[in-house]
Amino acid sequence: MTISRSRKWREQGERLARLARDAPSVYFPEPYPGEALYSIIARLRQHTGMTHSTFSWSVFGEEIRVFAINLPFRIQAVARRIPDRMALDSKTIAVRHTGFPYYTAYMDNALKKRVLTEMIGTDGNAVRTAGARARPVTNTDFLRFCAECNMEAVRKYGEAYWRQVHQLPIVTICPDHGLDLQKSSLPNGFIKSFATTGEDTCPPRAPTVIPRNAPVDRTLLFQLALDARELQQGIYPKVAPKNYRAAQFKTMLGKAGILTPRGYIRYDRFHEDVDRVLNGLLPVFPELRQGSVAGPWILRFREGKAGHHPDRTLLLAHALERLAA
Ligand SMILES: [Zn+2]
Structure with a gap:
């Protein structure tokens, strides 16, 4: 990559971010209920058709490579791009559209505050601070979806979206429909693969998170999904x-x-x-x-x-x- 090309992307991205704040009718997707921030950004990319680099500069204020779907960082940079009329500040985004409520539910206030600060800004590592990768439930490798949730969203909104609660590793069954979650084709964590839900990313035959015919305690797995949904909602x-x-x-x-x-x-x-x-x-x-x-x-x-x-x-x-x- 030459310096001039990278400077061009940077300038384009910064110009777009400036426009987004100030112009009265610049587009930003309206978030859906329970939608992951990842998903809102993926829809923005799809709807605007920006290249990866311009997109990254305009949304995050720099070229980033990784994006933790449950505890993302740089939320303030994203919030700056959102038109004022939508009244979505950094904290509101963290509480409604990331795994923040779940991961901090049993923390003391000081630690909770530190995690939030790290998610909003550029310093620190909220995933590490929250101990989010601690065993025994390990990180998800691919984004997850519920086929019924996707169909419902298409009927209601005309498009489907990634739901935050489905991305929590402990959630293996959809708490709303009781259906096994499926693994999409999108690897978790890399910004280059930012993509929306669709036939290609969420094929009907995608493997289920719970291995098929495995002798599992479905009662407890479903209960854990319900508990996680409550914690996500602050209950x-x-x-x-x-x-x-x-x-x-x-x-x-x-x-x-x-x-x-x-x-x-x-x-x-x-x-x-x-x-x-x-x-x-x-x-x-x-x-x-x-x-x-x-x-x-x-x-x-x-x-x-x-x-x-x-x-x-x-x-x-x-x-x-x-x-x-
Ligand atoms: Zn569902």
């Missing part, structure tokens, strides 16, 4: 209220018979028991069982580092509820 599920780790975790351990008379955790039993009740999730989340005992993720739950992780909180809360029953 705490019954199984794990806001103060779960501090207030209820120990009580539930007692009810599950995993505490000694003096109140210590019987780790010998704990790991085995949790393993047993979460067994039906292993075909989808193989890292639930890791190492000699049920996995260091359980031990780390009570410690600071990634102990606030919503996947861990929900999994342990359901495990203990089953053990206490």
Whole structure:
């Protein structure tokens, strides 16, 4: 790439971003309910037909390569491009159109604020700060979709879109339709592949996230999807209220018979028991069982580092509820 070409893209991008802010009728897609920011940007690209570089400069204020769909960064740069009439500021975008509400649900306010700051700006790494990649539920490799959600959106709006809740790794079944989510052909994370939903990216025969005919605990997988949808909407599920780790975790351990008379955790039993009740999730989340005992993720739950992780909180809360029953 020559310097003059890259300068040309930069100048074009900056001009477009300026226009977008000031001109009264410049186009920006109206976000759909539950739409991922990734999806809004992908539609903008499709509707305007910009090349990758001009597009990247105009939307992000620089040429970027990666974009974490659940906890993206540079939101302020995107917000600057949105016409004032749409009243979409950075925080509103993070809360409505990213995985921010889910990943920060059990965090203390200081950490929550730091994650938000890193998502809005250019410094730091919100994915790392939030511990979002922590086991036992690992990152998704491809964007996910629900065939019924897509059809409904086409009927209602004339086009389908990527839904944020479907991109959370713990969500394997559509919480709205109970259908297995499918893996699109779009790899997660790379801006060059920014694309909208369609026959090519979401073919009807795309593989399901839950391996077909796998002996899975569908009841629990569906419940986890419902819980994740609630957290995305700022609601705490019954199984794990806001103060779960501090207030209820120990009580539930007692009810599950995993505490000694003096109140210590019987780790010998704990790991085995949790393993047993979460067994039906292993075909989808193989890292639930890791190492000699049920996995260091359980031990780390009570410690600071990634102990606030919503996947861990929900999994342990359901495990203990089953053990206490
Ligand atoms: Zn659906």
